[in-house]
Amino acid sequence: MPELRKDPITGRWVIIATDRAKRPTDFIRQPVPPPAAVFCPFDPGNERKTPPEVLAFRNSGGRDEPGWRVRVVPNKFPVLGIEGELNRQGEGMYDKMNGIGAHEIIIEGPDHAKTMVEMPEKQIEEVLWAFRERVNDLKKDQRFRYILLFKNHGEAAGASLEHPHSQLIALPVIPKRVKEEVDAARLFYDLKERCIFCDIIRQETASGVRMVTETDRFTVLAPYAPRFPFETWILPKQHESHFENAGAATLENLAWVLRTTLRKIDKVLERPAFNYIIHSAPVQEGTLPHYHWHVEIIPKLTKVAGFEWGTGFYINPTPPEESAKFLREAGLG
Amino acid sequence: MPELRKDPITGRWVIIATDRAKRPTDFIRQPVPPPAAVFCPFDPGNERKTPPEVLAFRNSGGRDEPGWRVRVVPNKFPVLGIEGELNRQGEGMYDKMNGIGAHEIIIEGPDHAKTMVEMPEKQIEEVLWAFRERVNDLKKDQRFRYILLFKNHGEAAGASLEHPHSQLIALPVIPKRVKEEVDAARLFYDLKERCIFCDIIRQETASGVRMVTETDRFTVLAPYAPRFPFETWILPKQHESHFENAGAATLENLAWVLRTTLRKIDKVLERPAFNYIIHSAPVQEGTLPHYHWHVEIIPKLTKVAGFEWGTGFYINPTPPEESAKFLREAGLG
Numbered sequence: 001m002p003e004l005r006k007d008p009i010t011g012r013w014v015i016i017a018t019d020r021a022k023r024p025t026d027f028i029r030q031p032v033p034p035p036a037a038v039f040c041p042f043d044p045g046n047e048r049k050t051p052p053e054v055l056a057f058r059n060s061g062g063r064d065e066p067g068w069r070v071r072v073v074p075n076k077f078p079v080l081g082i083e084g085e086l087n088r089q090g091e092g093m094y095d096k097m098n099g100i101g102a103h104e105i106i107i108e109g110p111d112h113a114k115t116m117v118e119m120p121e122k123q124i125e126e127v128l129w130a131f132r133e134r135v136n137d138l139k140k141d142q143r144f145r146y147i148l149l150f151k152n153h154g155e156a157a158g159a160s161l162e163h164p165h166s167q168l169i170a171l172p173v174i175p176k177r178v179k180e181e182v183d184a185a186r187l188f189y190d191l192k193e194r195c196i197f198c199d200i201i202r203q204e205t206a207s208g209v210r211m212v213t214e215t216d217r218f219t220v221l222a223p224y225a226p227r228f229p230f231e232t233w234i235l236p237k238q239h240e241s242h243f244e245n246a247g248a249a250t251l252e253n254l255a256w257v258l259r260t261t262l263r264k265i266d267k268v269l270e271r272p273a274f275n276y277i278i279h280s281a282p283v284q285e286g287t288l289p290h291y292h293w294h295v296e297i298i299p300k301l302t303k304v305a306g307f308e309w310g311t312g313f314y315i316n317p318t319p320p321e322e323s324a325k326f327l328r329e330a331g332l333g
Numbered sequence: 334m335p336e337l338r339k340d341p342i343t344g345r346w347v348i349i350a351t352d353r354a355k356r357p358t359d360f361i362r363q364p365v366p367p368p369a370a371v372f373c374p375f376d377p378g379n380e381r382k383t384p385p386e387v388l389a390f391r392n393s394g395g396r397d398e399p400g401w402r403v404r405v406v407p408n409k410f411p412v413l414g415i416e417g418e419l420n421r422q423g424e425g426m427y428d429k430m431n432g433i434g435a436h437e438i439i440i441e442g443p444d445h446a447k448t449m450v451e452m453p454e455k456q457i458e459e460v461l462w463a464f465r466e467r468v469n470d471l472k473k474d475q476r477f478r479y480i481l482l483f484k485n486h487g488e489a490a491g492a493s494l495e496h497p498h499s500q501l502i503a504l505p506v507i508p509k510r511v512k513e514e515v516d517a518a519r520l521f522y523d524l525k526e527r528c529i530f531c532d533i534i535r536q537e538t539a540s541g542v543r544m545v546t547e548t549d550r551f552t553v554l555a556p557y558a559p560r561f562p563f564e565t566w567i568l569p570k571q572h573e574s575h576f577e578n579a580g581a582a583t584l585e586n587l588a589w590v591l592r593t594t595l596r597k598i599d600k601v602l603e604r605p606a607f608n609y610i611i612h613s614a615p616v617q618e619g620t621l622p623h624y625h626w627h628v629e630i631i632p633k634l635t636k637v638a639g640f641e642w643g644t645g646f647y648i649n650p651t652p653p654e655e656s657a658k659f660l661r662e663a664g665l666g
Contacts, residue, residue: 001414002432004506012509015412015432079348079648081334092536094557099335099348148644169646173337173346177645203425224427277644311481311610312510313502315412 005225014225015315022317027301031271032154035113035162042163044110071107078103102170117266125255135244139283144170154273157300189290197292212327217253222320229318234295241288243280264330273300338558347558348648355650360634364604365487368446368495375496377443404440411436435503450599458588468577472616477503487606490633522623530625545660550586555653562651567628574621576613597663606633
């Protein structure tokens with residue numbers, strides 16, 4: 001008998017197919033191919049092919065020269081424009097505004113072929129520092145109400161360039177899904193005077209069945225009602241609403257946790273395409289007692305049944321207890 | 334300058350890329366290949382390979398024999414089970430219930446190779462009658478609170494079998510996206526004493542820029558803030574909350590409208606994969622003054638940027654004014 005489970009935060013019901021559960025080898029896997037030797041605007045030496053950098057951590061060289069370890073540039077083809085006024089206006093019953101925002105690329109390293117799974121921990125830590133620094137810089141612009149940090153890895157997950165990179169989009173509005181999550185967490189807090197994510201960490205740590213790994217600072221788990229097989233969340237144990245407030249020790253530990261989790265996923269699912277998204281509180285809000293930043297990792301394993309977009313209704317063929325067990329037991333030898 | 338537009342119903346903001354707008358030929362198109370001559374459980378003569386039929390419109394033959402024009406069978410691999418109690422229960426802070434529901438396949442015709450685009454209008458009308466009849470039968474079961482009717486056409490849109498078919502899933506819960514839509518429409522009605530969908534039809538008919546086609550009973554349009562390029566909605570002009578209340582003249586007209594719209598999409602986008610979803614009010618509710626059933630058609634043209642799932646944030650490279658113009662002007666010769 002399949003189970004219907006409710007996500008405690010968003011209230012979304014998900015079908016978990018417990019009988020005909022899919023194991024990692026049951027998915028039609030299309031491993032992300034090793035990067036090809038093609039011309040790449042993100043490679044060292046091609047710095048003039050991107051817009052001028054807004055941040056770089058360097059061993060040598062000047063601005064827009066080789067010698068960098070991590071480099072952040074505006075997207076050459078941004079989905080939003082940085083200059084201008086929002087110019088909010090109506091169009092009959094409809095509402096619109098100018099597409100003002102920032103769209104940046106975090107180039108995670110000079111090596112075209114070394115994905116985040118293969119990078120040393122120190123390099124991932126620098127990528128996280130770059131995330132933090134860019135958010136703290138951009139949030140000074142009062143037009144921006146939300147800043148998305150995410151990665152598309154592999155063509156199936158929406159990546160159009162192979163060179164390891166993440167993306168940042170700063171928005172003048174709060175995306176619907178974020179607003180839902182923050183509002184629902186506030187409601188829970190109003191009822192219980194507790195953060196719902198802190199409660200989840202406590203229950204999952206006690207039960208253990210959906211735990212993947214933990215450190216003194218982070219809990220890695222499969223959520224109770226995941227939309228996708230092998231969906232995995234990384235949550236800081238200490239309550240904090242904004243990713244960009246993370247201190248040095250937290251970023252250092254997160255680098256280890258992110259690398260370890262991605263390596264486990266890479267091993268168990270054989271180099272799948274994936275997305276990760278950093279869920280963090282709206283940037284113009286002060287510290288929130290009810291919201292808890294975290295990272296959601298979604299391997300791209302299933303064909304998109306497009307009706308899921310239309311209905312918000314998800315069917316997940318792998319119970320999170322099983323995905324967590326596979327990841328927990330994956331040795332990284 | 335791109336535009337941020339707000340969907341008036343759900344409140345979702347969408348980026349519409351107006352500068353670098355994509356025309357139909359700009360998409361990497363993977364036309365759905367013509368059906369292959371493989372063994373198919375939905376072909377006439379193979380009726381014993383499916384569970385026993387629950388409905389058929391026939392020229393000849395008895396139950397589970399050839400001679401049918403449209404045939405409805407339970408899915409052999411259902412995502413939900415029809416037998417048993419819901420057994421709602423908690424698991425610490427979480428909520429779950431048994432996965433009770435119905436999952437049926439509407440086989441749209443005996444011809445393996447004739448897609449809905451190629452079918453005669455009369456046959457589509459019979460498919461719509463089968464939809465209606467199955468919903469009216471299943472809604473008698475008080476366990477079911479929502480019934481989804483949808484089609485996945487082409488592998489890219491999630492179809493696993495080529496034979497033309499639609500699907501029905503009856504659920505003991507109301508999917509999140511449906512609940513949001515119904516709740517938001519109720520809020521609008523409370524404020525204005527008008528149905529928001531009726532208002533949309535009025536404004537779109539007056540402006541014309543997003544209109545695709547209309548008949549005396551239906552309006553076909555591109556919505557103001559579509560998530561996907563060439564997203565197209567079919568709305569009945571006369572207010573009605575439940576699809577399953579549609580009368581004979583409405584279904585007859587809808588068959589023409591659905592066929593014409595799918596043929597236009599098929600021509601302009603060169604046989605794309607697509608989904609359609611019938612959005613209708615929760616089945617156990619009486620007639621609602623604030624909700625308006627309609628069909629949403631989503632061609633599958635863009636690579637999935639998986640972060641859209643995580644954020645509810647969509648970037649659409651084709652303004653609806655352009656997609657509507659392409660479809661409006663597509664001659665069907």
